[in-house]
Amino acid sequence: MKKGKGVITVTIGLICFILTYVMFMQFRTIEETNITEIESMTTAELREKSVAWREKYEETYAKLEENRSILEEYKQRRESNVEASELLEKELLQAKMIAGETDVKGNGIVVTITDNENTEKITATDLLVLINELRLAGAEAISINDQRIINMSDVVDINIDDGAHFIFVNKEKRLVSPYVIKAIGDQKYLESALTTKTVGFIDQYSENATLERQNNIRIPKYSGEIKVKYVDIKEEK
Numbered sequence: 001m002k003k004g005k006g007v008i009t010v011t012i013g014l015i016c017f018i019l020t021y022v023m024f025m026q027f028r029t030i031e032e033t034n035i036t037e038i039e040s041m042t043t044a045e046l047r048e049k050s051v052a053w054r055e056k057y058e059e060t061y062a063k064l065e066e067n068r069s070i071l072e073e074y075k076q077r078r079e080s081n082v083e084a085s086e087l088l089e090k091e092l093l094q095a096k097m098i099a100g101e102t103d104v105k106g107n108g109i110v111v112t113i114t115d116n117e118n119t120e121k122i123t124a125t126d127l128l129v130l131i132n133e134l135r136l137a138g139a140e141a142i143s144i145n146d147q148r149i150i151n152m153s154d155v156v157d158i159n160i161d162d163g164a165h166f167i168f169v170n171k172e173k174r175l176v177s178p179y180v181i182k183a184i185g186d187q188k189y190l191e192s193a194l195t196t197k198t199v200g201f202i203d204q205y206s207e208n209a210t211l212e213r214q215n216n217i218r219i220p221k222y223s224g225e226i227k228v229k230y231v232d233i234k235e236e237k
Contacts, residue, residue, distance in 0.1 A: 097141070100150040100222035104141045108184040108217045109191055111202070113209045115177035122179060122208060124157045124167050130181060130194075130201050131155070137193035139183040141219045145175045146182075148222040170224045187213045 096102045111130065115121045131149055134142055142149040147169045149155075156168045167175045183190055194201045194211060202211050 099226065100141075100148045101226075103218065103221050104184060105216055105218045106140070106184040107187055107215045108139070108141075108182065108213075109187055109194075109211055110214050110217065111181040111183075111194065111209055111211050113177070113179045113181070113205065116208050118207070121165055122167075122177060124155045126205070127155050127167065127179060127181070133193055133201050134181075134183045134185075134190060137185065137190045139185040139190060141182075141184040143182045143219045144169055145173075145180055146220055147173050147175070148220055150222050150226075152226060153222075170222070172224065182214075182217050182219055184217055184219060 093102070097104055113122050113126070113130075127144060131142060131144075144155070147153075149169075153170050154168070157165065158168050158174070159165050167179075169175055191211065191213065195203060197203055202209050
C-alpha cells in the first residue's frame with residue numbers, strides 16, 4: 001500500500017514538472033524571440049518555425065498524456081489491490097468462523113436438556129442427534145455448555161463403576177446435566193426442524209428438553225487444537 005502511494009506521488013510530481021516545463025518554455029520563447037526578427041522572416045521561415053513549435057508542443061503534450069495514463073493505471077491497480085485485500089481478509093475471517101477459530105454471536109435458539117429421574121439419562125448419542133438436526137437446519141455455529149462444536153469434535157459417554165455418568169466433549173471437557181445447546185442461524189428454520197411433530201427432537205424429548213429463541217447469542221471459539229493427520233493439503237501440480 002505504501003509503495004503504491006509512493007509511486008503515485010512520484011508520478012504526480014513528474015506531471016507537475018512537465019506542466020511547469022511547458023509554461024517555462026512558452027515564456028522563454030516569448031522572451032527570446034525578437035519581434036524584429038519575426039517581422040523580417042519570410043512566410044516560409046515563419047511556417048517552418050511554427051511547425052517546429054507545434055512539434056515540440058505535441059511531443060510535450062503526448063508525454064503528459066502518457067503520464068496521465070500511467071497515473072490512472074496505478075490508481076486502478078491500487079484500488080484493485082485494496083479490493084482484493086479486503087475480499088481475502090473477509091474470506092479468511094469466514095473460514096476461521098466455519099472452523100470454529102473465532103468467537104461469534106448472532107440470533108438463534110437455545111435448547112436446554114436435563115436428566116429426568118423418570119426416564120433414562122441423556123446420552124452422547126442424544127446430543128449427537130440434536131447436533132445433526134441443527135446442522136441440517138442450517139446452524140452456522142453450535143455449542144454445548146459453551147464448548148464449541150466443530151466437525152472434528154467428539155461427544156462420548158463416560159460411565160464410572162459406581163454408576164456415575166458424564167459426557168466427554170472435545171477430548172478434555174466433562175459435561176453433566178443440564179446441557180445447554182446454543183445454535184446460531186435462522187430462528188424459524190431451527191425451531192421448525194426441532195419441533196416437527198413426532199419426529200422433531202423437542203417432541204421426542206418433551207419431558208427433558210425446552211427450546212427458546214434468543215438474540216445476540218454468544219458462542220466461544222473452539223478451545224482445542226485442530227490437527228490434520230491424514231489429509232494431504234499440498235496443492236497438486
